[in-house]
Amino acid sequence: MAADLLHYEDIELGRSLPLGSRTITAEEIVAFARLYDPQPFHLDEEAARATPLRGLAASGWHTASLMMRLYVDGLLAGMASMGSPGIEQLDWFAPVRPGDTLTGTFIAVGKRVSKTRPDMGLLSIVIHLDNQHGTRVLEMRATALCATRERAA
């Protein structure tokens, strides 16, 4: 494994790491919804006005997928990642509208080395997405597995 990748020891507890930004268009919102979440409030501005979302909004799965893209490009691609066993919690706090710019942030809130596998570290992570108004639209709490330097040696 390449030595220049970030390893478990390099991830500082409590430090916010910026994951970059992404602007979402109406066309992208509708294209995703047609494939994966064809509900009126994700497909059509007119129909969306009569729903609790009061206008076109991205599928939560689309927002979560964009969060993943920011996470991969902003951190995971340069990290000795060993995958993830799952997600503890994901909250969608506010609708994501056409033209919104979403900015991602990663924070490790806990870390420990696996007792049975010293080559593997477990990170408790929080990733959140905020829009251009500073409103939090998504927050995820998950576990990320990351190689320790022992594995690289």
Next chain:
Amino acid sequence: MWVFEDIPFGHTVEIGSATVSAEEIVAFGREFDPQPFHVDAEAAAKSHFGGLVASAWHTASLFMRALVERVDRLADEIRAAGGEPGRLGPSPGFENMRLPRPVRPGDTLFFATTPQDGRPLASRPGWAVAHFDNTVTNQHGEVVMTFRSAVFVTLRAD
């Protein structure tokens, strides 16, 4: 969708199925989750997965499509029986997503949900929140994903 009062709490409901191709796995991975084991068969073969696997977000999105289609069919069935279907609102989130096994090209996924509990919302007249335990199983009967989702649904109007 059922109105909140008609949700069959404690009973597992089959939602539908979908077969996933390598092309779809790679297309989703390129757009949203470009880790080597989602986008590159050769690199995936050398990874701990031993081959291409679907992004968890892809599997969850396929679950969602099957759910929306099932909810639409259910509404048609309820109307045909002379009833008034409920409406599905946005979801506030999910918890405890587990991925016990990977999803591989050619896998057929079977989606099911078990409504667990719920309550009317004081803050949103006419609406309730309900929790569903969702399971995705492959053609070998192996569980590939579980998660508990919260959804908003309408109460009976009369």
